[in-house]
Amino acid sequence: MDIRLPYLGSELLGLRACRRxxxxxxxxxxxxxxxxxxxxxxxxxxVLKSMSDYLARxxxxxxxxxxxxxxxxxxxxxxxxxSSTTLQVKRPDKLRVERLGGYAAVEMIFDGTTLxxxxxxxxxxxxxxxxxxxxxxxxxxxxxxxxxxxxADLLLSDVxxxxxxxxxxxxxxxxxxxxxxxCEHLAFRNAETDWQLWVRTGPEPIPCKMVITSKSVTGAxxxxxxxRDWKPGEAIEAAAFEFKADGAGKKVEIKxxxxxxxxxxxxxxxxxx
Numbered sequence: 001m002d003i004r005l006p007y008l009g010s011e012l013l014g015l016r017a018c019r020r021x022x023x024x025x026x027x028x029x030x031x032x033x034x035x036x037x038x039x040x041x042x043x044x045x046x047v048l049k050s051m052s053d054y055l056a057r058x059x060x061x062x063x064x065x066x067x068x069x070x071x072x073x074x075x076x077x078x079x080x081x082x083s084s085t086t087l088q089v090k091r092p093d094k095l096r097v098e099r100l101g102g103y104a105a106v107e108m109i110f111d112g113t114t115l116x117x118x119x120x121x122x123x124x125x126x127x128x129x130x131x132x133x134x135x136x137x138x139x140x141x142x143x144x145x146x147x148x149x150x151x152a153d154l155l156l157s158d159v160x161x162x163x164x165x166x167x168x169x170x171x172x173x174x175x176x177x178x179x180x181x182x183c184e185h186l187a188f189r190n191a192e193t194d195w196q197l198w199v200r201t202g203p204e205p206i207p208c209k210m211v212i213t214s215k216s217v218t219g220a221x222x223x224x225x226x227x228r229d230w231k232p233g234e235a236i237e238a239a240a241f242e243f244k245a246d247g248a249g250k251k252v253e254i255k256x257x258x259x260x261x262x263x264x265x266x267x268x269x270x271x272x273x
Contacts (some may be wrong), residue, residue: 051161058232070221123249
């Protein structure tokens with residue numbers, strides 16, 4: 001699972017560690033009791049599948065979310081960095097993500113044929129031919145451009161397969177309330193990461209919160225995303241997926257964009273995520 005979320009979040013959307021990439025959602029053994037009163041009554045994978053099927057049926061999605069990512073300093077001090085993101089999706093091949101953090105303001109636009117990444121603060125942008133679906137784009141970002149995007153698996157056409165691929169254990173924790181919304185609280189374990197997911201109860205099983213914990217790094221840093229204003233099926237204007245180069249600044253190569261992460265470069269020197 002990717003720990004970095006440059007666009008989508010570095011924010012909502014790589015759970016390649018939900019397949020191998022996010023910081024996977026975590027629960028320490030101290031938090032998980034040996035058993036749960038109603039844990040046997042609900043199948044966590046069935047809840048995950050219900051969420052996946054519901055999201056797949058939505059032709060458009062818009063959302064806002066806040067995310068926090070932790071780094072561990074050489075002195076084993078945890079430092080947390082926060083950012084906010086807005087997201088617009090039109091299946092199968094339109095995507096716009098805008099992330100505002102304390103150290104960078106970045107937008108990513110995919111119009112079905114071209115991927116544009118715009119560093120708003122530095123007034124630089126890069127483009128690449130990227131025809132195809134959002135699924136293909138996420139895969140190419142990870143493997144060709146080296147851009148991790150934890151949470152991006154939530155945008156795929158088959159979220160269930162993406163998140164459950166490497167799951168070793170799954171638990172139903174119970175019910176919780178996120179931002180006033182009643183949710184089913186799920187916990188999953190992968191080889192290197194643990195992850196928790198809160199899914200809204202009722203006819204719209206949308207994800208409300210995700211916590212991903214890296215078990216392979218000292219200090220078990222976490223990546224947390226809380227989703228607000230998730231609006232499936234909302235009309236989105238075509239102009240949302242258009243990039244206007246006028247005033248955007250200098251065009252560069254993707255490899256030359258330097259301020260895409262959620263944390264300042266100095267914070268990662270010698271630190272672990």
